[in-house]
Amino acid sequence: MINLDKIDPEKTFICGCDVTLKDILDVLDEGITDLEIIKRLTRVGMGFCQGRYCIVTAAQVISAKTGKDMKEIKLPTSRIPIKPVKIKVIANE
Amino acid sequence: MNYLSKGYVTIEELKEVLGELPSEERLRQRPVAIPECPQEIPCTPCKEICPTEAVLMENPNAIPLVDYEKCVGCSLCVQICPGLAFFMIHYKGDKARVTMPHELLPVPEIGEEVILLNRIGEEVGKGKVVLVIPREKSKGDTPVITVEMPIELAWDVRAVKVVRE
C-alpha cells in the first residue's frame, strides 16, 4: 500500500528521470490505465535505471488509483542489454 | 501482547512469556540468565552454547526459556545471542548486578560510572561497571558488561550510556 494523499503530485517523483506523480495521474485521468501505455506516454521505466526503481512504483500508483490488483498489472518485459552498455563495449574496441 | 507495536516488552509481558521469573532466593545464589525473546524466530545459538542445557527450546523457532536451577550464570548466552536479547541478573545485598551486551563505543572500564537506560532508553539512574568481557574474549564477538545498580532497577535497566569528558 502507498499513500497518495496530502502530497503535492507535482513534487512527488515516481522516476528519477523527472517523471512526477502528476504525470502519471494526468494520463490516468484520460482513462488510460495500461502500464505499457503509461510507460510510453510518461517515459517512466524508459530511462537509465531501465525501470528497476520506477516501474513498480508506477504500477502501485495505478493499482491505488484504479483498484486493479497488483497481480493483474503485468510488468513490461526486460530486454537486452539489462544494464546500459556503451556501443563501443559491444564493439569491443 | 502488544510488544510488537511498542518495540519493547513490559515486565508483565515478560512474566507471561517466561512463565515465572527466578525467585529472589535464586537471584541471590548466583547470576541467572533472562531471555527477553518473546517471539518465535528461527534461532538457536543460546541453546547450542549453553554448557548445562539450561536453555530450553523445543524446536528452532521456539521461544527460549531458562531452567533457572540448571543455569550456572556463565554468560555465554549473553555473549552469543544474535539478537542481544539475553541478560543476567544477580542480587548482592541491596545491589543488583545486571549483565548485558554492549556493542557500542566506548566500552566502559571496570569501576567506571555509567548512566543506566531502561527498555525505552530513558535515563533511570547511575551504576558502576564491575566486570567487562571485551570483544576479543567474548565467545560471541560481543563485548559484555556487568553493571552494579540499586536492586529496584534490576528489571528495568537494559543498556547503559557511557559519558566521558
Next chain:
Amino acid sequence: MSEVTIIGGGITGVALAYELAKRGYEVTVLERRFIGSGSTFRCGTGIRQQFGDEANIQVMKRSVELWKKYSEDFGFPFTQSGYLFLLYSEEEIEDFKNNIKLQNKFGVPTRLITPEEAKEIVPLLNIEDVLAASWNPTDGKADPFKATMAFAREAKELGAKIYEYTEVKDIVVENGEIKGVKTNKGFFSTGTVVNATNAWAKLINAMAEVPITIPIEPYKHQAIITQPMKSGQINPMVISFKHRDAYLTQTAHGGIVGGVGLEEHGYDLTPTYEFLKEVTKQFIQIIPALKDLRILRVWAGFYAKTPDSNPAIGRINEIDEYYIVAGFSGHGFMMAPVVAEGVADLITKGKTNLPFWWYDPYRFERGELRSKAIQMG
C-alpha cells in the same frame, strides 16, 4: 451493431476509426492487447516521401500533409527533419538520381547533395567513403505513442468504440455476407470488417476464408534506443544501404533510435545478441561518435512483408464487406494517416482519389508484382 469493425488497434486501425467516425460511421476497433502493442509502438518513427515509384510518392506526399495537419490539430510531436540517404557507389547514385527526378515531378523537393553538405546537416557523420547523399528536408518523424493515442482519443470523442484485450477468434460470414466477429469478449455483430492487423493479417483472412492469396508474412525487425544526448545532433533519419540497410535518428527526447536490416521470418520477437553486435558495428561506421553512447534497450517488432514490399489495400469482392489494409512492409506508421483517409473514402464512397490501385490486393493472384518499394526506416 456496428457499421464497421476494424480488427487491429495499431495506428492504422485507430486512424481509420477516426476517419470513419468523422464521416458519421459507427466504428468499433478490436485490439488483441493494448492500442499500439502490435508493431506501431515498436516502429522506427520515420516518415518519408523518398520512394521510387509514382504511387508511393504521391501517397506519401499526402500523408506528410496529413501528419502536419493532425499533429497541429491533435497536439502531438511531428517534425519535418528530413531523410538523408548516404550513397557510397556510382550505381546507388544513378538509382537515386532517377528517384529524385520522379519525386521532384510530384513536388517532393529531394535533391542530390555532396558529402560535405551532408556533414553540414549531420556534423557527426563519417563521410570518408560517402560519394553523395539524397536529401529531402520535408520528410520527417513523429512520436508513435503520442500520435497513436491522439488518433484513438479523437476517434473515441467522435463516438468510435475501442475494445482492448479483445481477441478475434472467428469471423462469421454467411452467403458471402459478414454477420459479425467472435471474440474472447463475446460476439460483435457487424456488416463490414477491416483487417488492419498487419503482421497477423493472414490469420484474420483465414478466419473470413478470403478466397484469394494475399501473401503477407511476419518478419522480426529489431531496433535500439540509446541514452539521450543533447537534441539537434542527428535531426534527419540517416540511412545507409551499405551498412546493412542501417537507419538511425535522434528522438525528441534525445536518444538515438534505429536498426539494421537483419530479418527473421516468423512470430518470435525476442531481441538477439547477434543484432546487438551487428547494429553497433554498423552504426559506429556511419557515426563514430555514437561509440560513447549507452544502449538502453533492444526491442523487436514486425515488418509485415509482401513480395513487393507494398501493402495490400482494398475491398475483397467475394465477401460483402471485407477490406484488407495490411502488409505495410515497414511503412505502416508513415502511411497511416493517408491510408486511413483513403480507406475511409473507399468504404464510404467506394473510391479514393489517391493511387491506391497500386496496392490492389488481387495483384499477387494475378502475378502483377509492383516494383519493389524502398523498404527502409
Next chain:
Amino acid sequence: MRLTEHPILNFQERRGKKVTIYFEGQPIEAYEGETIVMALHAAGIRVLAHTFQKDRPRGLFCAIGKCASCLMTVNGIPNVRTCITLVEDGMQITKQKAKPKLPTTAKPPKWKDPEKIDADIVIIGGGPAGLMAAIYASDAGAKVALLDENPMLGGQLVKQTHKFFGKREQFAGVRGVKIADILEEEVKKRENIKVFLETSAIALLQEDDTKLVVGVRKNKELVEFRGKAVIVATGAMERMIPFENNDLPGIYGAGAIQTLMNTYGVKPGDRVLIIGAGNVGLILAYQLIQAGVEVKAIVEALPKIGGYFVHAAKVRRLGVPILTRHTILRAEGKEKVERAIVAQIDENWKPIPGTEKVFEVDVIALAVGLRPSIELLHQVGCQIKYAPELGGHVVIRDKRLETTIKGIFVAGDSAGIEEATTAMLEGKIAGIAAALSAGIASPEWLKEIEKAQKELDEFRSGPFGRKVLKGLEKVVVE
C-alpha cells in the same frame, strides 16, 4: 565524515593507499579500493548531478549499481555509475548538467571479438547465495565462473555488522561481514572457481544446449561466459515510495547507508529518520547508532513492527522511538534533505490532519522493502508470477530452484526476499542441482540437497517463515 573508530569494524586496517581525486577541479582525498561516490560523500559532497529536464539535484540512492542516481562524468566519460566505480589517483569527476554533446571528430573503433570463458556453471552474483552455489557446485565437480558487478565479493553480507540468526552450523551468531570473509576464503581455495569482479551481466541467452551470459567487465570489456547451466543470484533492489521531494539528495536506500558506513567507513550524515520498521530498518537504526549517528525515529505505516522484535528492542533501549501507523509526507530542503514531515495515518492509509510531526534530519533512510532482481530471468523468458509475500514479481521454479527454462536456476533474494541464511541454503541447493543438471555431480549429492531442503523447512517453520511459505506455494512447481 570518515569514521575513525567503530565498535565492530576496523577501517584504518581496511583502507587502501591515499590518493587524490578531483571534483569539479577541487582535490579530494580518497583511498584506493573505495568507490568514487564514497570518497565524494566523505568530503561532504551530496549533490552529484542535476536532472536534464527539471534541474532537480541528484544524490546517491542504491549504491550497488542498480539505480541511476549517481551518474557522473569521470575523466571526460559521461554517465559513469560512480557507486560501483573505484577511485584512481588523479581522476577528474564532474557533475552532469546537460545531456552530452558528442564530438564531430571521432574515429570509428576497430571491431574485435570478445573474450570467451567456458565453464560448466555460470553464476551471476557473488552474495551469500551465489558464493554458496559456487562452493557446492565446485565441490560436486563443476567448473564455475562467478561474476559480480561490485568490486568485492559478499554481496550485502559485507555491510552486515549484526550477528546472524539460525543454527550455529549455518553461521548463527557470526556477523555478516565475517561470513562474507569465510565464504570468500572458501571460494578462493577452490581452483575450479574463477571469479570476475566489476563484471555486469547484460544478457542471458540460450544457444542450443549452452547458456550464454554476456558480461561487461569494468565498463569496458565484453566477456562471453558459456556454461551448461546458469545460476542467477542477483539479489534484490530497494523499493521507493511516493512522497513530496522524494528525490532530494540525502534520501538514501537503507542498503546505501550500510554501504557508506559499514563498507567504506563514511558517515551518511548526522541525524537520520528511518522509514520502515522491517528488519532492514531496525538493523540499520542500530548500525547507525554504532557509527555514532543519531537516529531521530523509525516510521512504520503498519500498526506493528514488521521485523524481529529483538532488533526493535535493541534500538528502543537506546532511545529510538518507533512510530507505527505513520508515514512520511514530504522531505524539505534546498539542495539536500534538511527536514522531514511525518503524519499519522488511519486504517485506509490516509494521513490524519493535525498529526504532522517535523524531524530535523539530514538523511532520510528508506527501508520500505525489497524486491527481487529478476531482470535477467525475465529477459531470458522465465515465467514470472506476482507473490507479494516474496517481495513482488518472482520466477516460477521447482524445489531444486530450476526455473521454467531448463538449466537456468535461481537462488537467494532474486528468488524471493528472505534472509541471508536461507539464501545460503538455496545457493547450496541450486549449486548442487545445477551440477546435477549439467551431468557432472554424482547422485550421492542428492542427499546434500535433501539435507539443505530440510534445514530450509525448519528455518521457515516459524511465524516469519509461514508468510514465505505462502508465497512459495504460489511459485514452486513440481
